[in-house]
Amino acid sequence: MKSMRDIALTILLFCASILAWEGIVRIFEVPTFIFPAPSKVAAALWNGFASGLYQKHLSHTLLETLLGFLLGSALGFFLGAAVALNRYVEYFFYPYIVMFQSLPKVALAPLIVVWFGLGLKSQVVNAALVAFFPLLVNTMVGLKSADEDRVNLMRSLAASDSQIFWMLRLPNALPFVMAGLDVAMIFALIGAIVAEFVGARAGLGMLIQTMNFNMDVSGQFSVLLILSIVGLLLNRCILLLRRRILFWDPAEKERLEQERIAL
Amino acid sequence: MEAIAIKELSKLYPTRDGSVHALEQISFSVSEGEFVAVIGPSGCGKSTLLKVLAGILRPSKGEARLRGTPITGPRRDIGVVFQSPVLLPWRSVLDNVLLPIDVQRLGRDRHLKLAMDLLSLVGLEGFERRYPWELSGGMQQRVAITRALIHDPAMLLMDEPFGALDAMTREQMNLELQRVWLERKKTVLFITHSIAEAVFLADRVLVLTPRPGRLMEDVQVKIPRPRALETMNLPEFGAYVHSIRARFNAKGVIDA
Numbered sequence: 001m002k003s004m005r006d007i008a009l010t011i012l013l014f015c016a017s018i019l020a021w022e023g024i025v026r027i028f029e030v031p032t033f034i035f036p037a038p039s040k041v042a043a044a045l046w047n048g049f050a051s052g053l054y055q056k057h058l059s060h061t062l063l064e065t066l067l068g069f070l071l072g073s074a075l076g077f078f079l080g081a082a083v084a085l086n087r088y089v090e091y092f093f094y095p096y097i098v099m100f101q102s103l104p105k106v107a108l109a110p111l112i113v114v115w116f117g118l119g120l121k122s123q124v125v126n127a128a129l130v131a132f133f134p135l136l137v138n139t140m141v142g143l144k145s146a147d148e149d150r151v152n153l154m155r156s157l158a159a160s161d162s163q164i165f166w167m168l169r170l171p172n173a174l175p176f177v178m179a180g181l182d183v184a185m186i187f188a189l190i191g192a193i194v195a196e197f198v199g200a201r202a203g204l205g206m207l208i209q210t211m212n213f214n215m216d217v218s219g220q221f222s223v224l225l226i227l228s229i230v231g232l233l234l235n236r237c238i239l240l241l242r243r244r245i246l247f248w249d250p251a252e253k254e255r256l257e258q259e260r261i262a263l
Numbered sequence: 264m265e266a267i268a269i270k271e272l273s274k275l276y277p278t279r280d281g282s283v284h285a286l287e288q289i290s291f292s293v294s295e296g297e298f299v300a301v302i303g304p305s306g307c308g309k310s311t312l313l314k315v316l317a318g319i320l321r322p323s324k325g326e327a328r329l330r331g332t333p334i335t336g337p338r339r340d341i342g343v344v345f346q347s348p349v350l351l352p353w354r355s356v357l358d359n360v361l362l363p364i365d366v367q368r369l370g371r372d373r374h375l376k377l378a379m380d381l382l383s384l385v386g387l388e389g390f391e392r393r394y395p396w397e398l399s400g401g402m403q404q405r406v407a408i409t410r411a412l413i414h415d416p417a418m419l420l421m422d423e424p425f426g427a428l429d430a431m432t433r434e435q436m437n438l439e440l441q442r443v444w445l446e447r448k449k450t451v452l453f454i455t456h457s458i459a460e461a462v463f464l465a466d467r468v469l470v471l472t473p474r475p476g477r478l479m480e481d482v483q484v485k486i487p488r489p490r491a492l493e494t495m496n497l498p499e500f501g502a503y504v505h506s507i508r509a510r511f512n513a514k515g516v517i518d519a
Contacts (some may be wrong), residue, residue: 149349156317157366158337167366171353248353250396 036218045222053207058226060202061192064120065234068127069188073181075128076135083136084143085165097136105130106194113199123195123203130191131184138180142173175249178242185234193227264331266418266450267293267316272325273475274311284475285311288325291469291478295330295417298444298451300461302507303471309454310346312476313422316452317343330417339367342411342449344421348403350395356382356406357391363414374413381409384446385439401432408440418450425460434492437463445489462503463490470510480510 018038024030025037032040048054082089083097109126116122146169154164196205204223211219246252272289275282285308293299303309314320315327318337327334329341342363350359357378364374382388385405395403404424411419425433437460444451455461461468462484470480484503486494494500 147349149345149347150351152314152317152319153343153345153349154366155319156337156341156343157363158318158339159366163366167362168351171351174353248394248396250352253396 033215033217036221040218041221041225044216044218045225048219048222054204054223054226057202057204057207058230060120061189061196061204062230064123064127064192064195064203065185065189065230067120067124068192069131069185071124072128072131072188072191073135073184076132076180076184077139077177079132080136080139081143084140101133101137105133105191109191109194109198112195118199118201123192123200126195127188127191130194131188134183134187135177135180138176139173142176143169145176146172175246175251178238178246182235182238182242185238186231189227189231189234264295265292265328266295266297266330267291267299267452268326268328268331270326272312272315272322272327274308274315274320275323286315286322287475287477289471289476289478290325291481293450293452293467295450296448297467298453298465299467299469300453300455300465301469301471302455302458302461303476304473304511305456307471307473308476309456309471310422313343313420313452313454317341317420339414340416341418341420342414342416344404344407344411344419344424346423346426348395348400348407350403350406352395354395355391356387356393356395356398359395359406360409360413362410367414369414377415378409378413381412382406384443385409401428401436404428404436405439408443412443412447412449416449419452421451421453423454423456426456433460438492440464441489458504458507459495462486462500462507463495468503468507470507480507482507 022037022039025035030037036044045054079097083094084090105126108129112126112129113122116125146164150168150172151164154168159167192203193205193208196203197209200206204227208220208223211217211223243252243256269292270290272286273284274286275284289312301309301312311320315322316329316334318334318341329338351362354362360378360382361371361374363369364371379388379391382391385408387402387405387409390398390402395406398406404427408424411421425436428436441464453461453464465484468480468482468484469478470482471477472479482503486497486499486503
């Protein structure tokens with residue numbers, strides 16, 4: 001458990017490093033367009049939110065990420081299940097899936113923009129494409145990893161194949177699926193930002209691009225800060241869901257313990 | 264009518280270099296309500312035998328009948344207990360016990376009380392809402408036994424159910440199994456590699472040879488029931504154990 005002393009130390013360390021950053025930038029007169037002082041970043045953050053600019057772009061990026069995440073995960077889950085459950089699907093489709101996997105999906109972003117335009121659609125598709133893989137692979141592995149003894153138990157009870165799927169294989173795959181969702185969420189965010197870089201009318205990625213052209217480095221820093229917080233929060237959401245669903249998984253308990261030590 | 268009738272049963276496993284004989288020409292029968300232990304060294308095909316009876320594996324040759332009908336697949340009138348408890352971790356103790364009821368759609372409500380009664384019979388009262396990871400190995404195996412009894416099967420097939428437990432827990436479980444058996448009078452086929460456990464529990468001990476498994480001896484254990492742990496100190500108990508062990512030694516295999 002964290003003690004009061006640890007918390008105080010954490011805060012102190014944070015303040016000290018911000019102060020040091022501010023001090024170094026001022027003393028050595030580092031130009032703002034190279035490396036802005038924290039006070040400049042804070043000001044940019046304040047202005048951005050005060051003008052409503054950041055809210056607009058943030059909500060756009062969030063929407064893309066979530067839609068892409070949902071679409072990509074759903075697709076990945078169903079395709080993964082199809083590959084795991086059907087020999088023919090595995091035989092005929094899996095090689096292509098592997099081929100596609102070894103391709104850096106962000107390299108597809110320019111094509112996606114050509115096909116789907118500068119609007120929301122192209123960013124959602126790109127986010128979905130990137131988010132899709134972890135789900136596919138994890139679902140596949142999860143569904144195939146049912147313990148031999150448990151399958152035998154179900155068989156000995158004269159369970160049908162569909163009962164074995166619903167009562168054994170699917171719940172057994174859940175820890176894998178949840179781990180896949182964990183990764184897919186962050187991947188969706190990456191996919192959305194990359195698509196915005198390539199071409200978009202709104203979104204935090206587009207904002208970064210614009211600020212870069214205008215040499216507004218403080219602005220870029222403030223958006224990066226927002227992005228890292230968004231990433232962290234999205235990740236926490238999945239974690240909460242995971243704890244809810246996998247309360248029975250001893251491995252989950254171990255993970256929790258480790259995290260508690262790490263934090 | 265015989266509960267189990269096996270005639271010249273053989274099982275071969277195909278491997279890359281020829282096939283491995285797991286069981287060869289085994290014949291025996293078990294009467295209704297009898298407790299029979301099958302004992303043999305590791306790899307003599309004991310588990311194969313049980314899987315054939317459970318309908319999970321098909322025999323290569325020969326015939327196996329349960330209560331008069333040939334085994335064509337899994338059946339609903341048997342309960343199986345495996346070496347490990349094989350509980351489903353996402354189900355609570357109660358839900359694990361009710362798994363056969365869910366699979367066979369026998370109606371949860373009608374079996375709830377029976378589930379509770381059985382759980383208290385094996386000493387797990389108050390643990391219904393717990394999850395498998397919260398239980399010790401011995402408790403988990405008791406849940407597995409309860410699960411095997413819930414749909415009131417005529418027959419129990421047990422594959423070294425206490426093999427993974429420590430000696431003290433194992434003795435305790437032997438006593439409890441005897442109590443459950445005396446109360447519910449099921450036919451039991453109990454596979455083990457402990458001679459003492461076999462003699463303690465069974466009416467009859469079938470001794471198998473090492474691979475390929477053949478029936479070497481069929482020993483009637485005439486020790487009155489209920490047997491207590493002190494029974495193991497009786498001279499006749501020692502005599503049974505000794506004679507079975509002597510057979511193994513003569514064959515050049517020592518196990519347990």
